[in-house]
Amino acid sequence: MKSNSSTVKTRPTPWDALVFAAVAALAVLTALVFYGPKARTNAPLTCVVSVGGEVMDHVPLASFAGEHTYSHNGYTLTVRVSGGQVEVLHSDCPGQDCVHSGPISRAGQSLVCLPAQVVIHLESGTDGPDVIVG
Amino acid sequence: MKFSVKKLALCAVLAALALGLSTLENLFPVSLIVPLPGVKLGLANIVTVFALYELGAPEALAILVTRCLLGGLFSGTATALLFSLLGGLCAMGVMILLKRSRRLSVYGVSVGGAAAHNAGQILAAMITLGNTMVVGYLPFLLAVALITGTLTGFVVSLLLRATAHLHLTNQSDYR
Amino acid sequence: MKKLFAVLLAAAMLWGLAACGAPEKAEFSLFAMDTYMTLVAYGDEASDALTESARAINDLEQRLSRTREGSEIRAVNHSGRAAIDSETAALLTEALVFSAETDGAFDITVAPLVDLWAINSDSPHIPSQAEIDALLPLIGCDHVTVDGSAVTLDVGCAIDLGGIAKGYASDVVAEIFAEHGIKSGTVSLGGNVYVCGKRPDGKPWNVAVQDPQGDGYACMLSLTDTFAVTSGGYQRYFTAEDGTVYQHIIDPATGYPARSDLLSVTVVCPSGTRADAYSTALYVMGEEAAIRFWESQQAGDHAFEAVFVTADGRIACTPGLADQFVPQEDASYEVQLLNR
Structure with missing residues (x-):
């Protein structure tokens, strides 16, 4: 496989923000699932x-x-x-x-x-x- | 897969570099934030991303597996091998997929890879501990992945620009 | 990107805030009445309620103990007649009612037999049949007369409130909790449990019934605002030189430690005192008589629910507890729902 670095994007694109947002959303989602409802209860x-x-x-x-x-x-x-x-x-x-x-x-x-x-x-x-x- | 001598040498150097980086990682114990032993920042991902762009998927995979096996050998624990291998392979798979999209830059690919790397480590923790509760650390590790992924993307973009003129993979040279 | 971090940070802070605003929790443990007690209360006056409860429990022990110097019960046993506090008189009257109801399976006059066997002491004694026969005529609630604020005992008789003192104490604690506006709490007085209201998260309390044969739980009960008392011979017993196991609950009818086909009985009802007396009585009765007694009480004010753990490996549960009963997967009992 040969790659030509001139076609490789080395600067962030708006689409990168999409990946970033997806990961962040996943983090918030899993956090809510694991800590959201439980953290609100004061159960022993x-x-x-x-x-x-x-x-x-x-x-x-x-x-x-x-x-x-x-x-x-x-x-x-x-x-x-x-x-x-x-x-x-x-x-x-x-x-x-x-x-x-x-x-x-x-x-x-x-x-x-x-x-x-x-x-x-x-x-x-x-x-x-x-x-x-x- | 055919490896030219030059490519082989390059892979070896990169594998050694990755090994060095993964040793360096031990200086930043993530376990202070996330009390899951075996979890690593994923600095060695820099090499994986670079190899993926500069050499291609098969070579990057070979470097990754070499790094994990040697790292496991050095640390002497099977669990460390499982953590790095599962994390590394997950990252590799996701990055190969993301790289297909011509719209994403190195940053997007490496952030996705870092997230997959940490998710893979959670998977390894689930397997070794037989405990699904560790998934609770996923949000923290994903947040960490945003930072390390961006950092990796930044370093690799610098590397790619710096080595653009070197024609590292000009395979006709020493066939 | 900055916005995302701001959102993440805000989310993290929200989780932290969620921990605030909880009702004040207070916890208190003490050794009293020959057992370990733990009281937990949630509410603005939680710590006051617990302090007052602890004081009340110590007061009760001082009054109701058979051995303590200056206790009312000791005075009665010693002189055969003594003036007692109206509260103690009421408790004694209640105890006599329980004896009558359970046909003597629960009996506060069993004290001379308890002393003879001395199973809870350092030197348990296996008496001869003659020794037991000599004491049996002294057993029975007709030997006790409560007259206003005075108690009279027939010669040679003695009373022991050990079978209801802890249950009564839990009733007293429940009253104190109510006075202090405690809406949530648990009280565990060595086998006597009172659950006050619901858990702070609004769910019923999980009350685990100890597995008589292991260190796990036989089952779990989801309870709100009620009393649960377990009796069984599995905790206090002694093993004779020939290997015979003598557990501590004496059958007033035979004078011997009860040879029950039950391992434990858990009674759930709105009175701690009654739950305490009934659980002992039902254990002594054995499964068949215990279920008959449960059926006979269904119609009246003294209806109760129960969980029986039998020696042949079953858990029998009365239908009123069906919705609250949570079986334990790791316990090896066959669960059986009794018919009304």
Whole structure:
């Protein structure tokens, strides 16, 4: 294949703005789908912790306060829940991304540790129980 | 596909450059904004876009795959390979389609590619984590793609103008 | 391009703003009445309501405890006759009604047997048949006479309000919530739940029923403004040296820990005290008698709904809860809807 750079457009055209607008619209759309209706509710948050694709904990955030450890793939994470926030306090994974991610506190947010395959997700408690009897 | 020696050498140099750029990316951890490990800015896309324009789709694809495989080899993790490969291939596919439109400039193509690149990374995260919740990061990554895509478009447009007189792909030279 | 960014920025700020304007939320946990309690309230006076509730619960414990120095119940048990607060008298009268209704399956005079077995204590004791037979004549609500503000007990008898104290406490908390204009909240007093109004998002509260055989949930109930109480032998029990498991709910009729074909009973009704008493009684009765009792109460003011988790792996749910019942996929129970 041979290209002649003289026919290649190197300066922005109005059509580029169309692509730009399409991507921006997609961003807003997905944001609305994921955060719009949920962000407007003040439902109690539920903390869902899945390890290796399996849900280990599905607990209202309010009653999940304290430190929790999860081990998988040879890595151990210490997760602290306090004051409506969740953060990975310590991890022996190589990247430390999960620790660096800092605390999360709103519905739809997640903390992810890829090496340990731990996903901590906050959702507005539409599915999880608000209170347990028994 | 026939590769002339010159083209082969050029591809190798570009692949090395892409590899360098993807290493450079690690200095800007996107995970601080989007806590999804493995997600990258997509600076290496500069090389992909440039190769796509200057050399063509097959060559750009070869460079991309080489970069991903070597990058995966260096980092030693299969997940990193999956992230870069899925992201890169998505970007490549979308850019090939967008480039067909003669109306779009490098900017439009690279913005579309950057968006597809980040969407591909979300796909990789979904696969590796077995968790669909990560789609929630798509809006942030798409917003990031607007910036990186424009940046890539700008750099590539400069490159294309600068190399216009070099006739890099004059295949009759060293056949 | 600038406009687009402005739109994006505005959208981001809107999401942030949406979090504001929420009613004030207050939360309070305490150890009282031998259990862990958690109270959550939404409203302008939420924290006042919770402080007052905690004080009321501690007051109740002081009055109704069988062991606390200076408690009214201890005084009654000790001297056989004592003057009591009119509120306590009313509660005792109510308890006697529950005993009569449930044909003694719920009985506050079971205290001597509870002491004999001492299942909740550090040193549980497996009594001989003779020991049990000696105490059985002391059991029964006819041994208790409430006369205005005084209670009289027959010689050797003792009363224990442990079976309704938490339920009554939840009723008291519900009143306090109402006084403070709380329109949304949850109260969990160790197996006794009160859900106030709806969730702040307008949806019913999700009340999960603990799986008696695992750490998950047996089912979920979508409830508004009601009380739910679960009784079962799966949490408090002791295992004898020969491997026999003795759970803590004593059957007043036999004097032995109830050998129920039910793992747990959850009663849902508009009174916490009644839900507490009924759930214990229904557990003791066993499935067949419990369902008969449920049917017999359908017509009156004391109608209630219930969820039975049976030992043979079924969840039987009364028809009034059909619309509120949410089965749990990971629980391995066969769900059964009872006929009216």
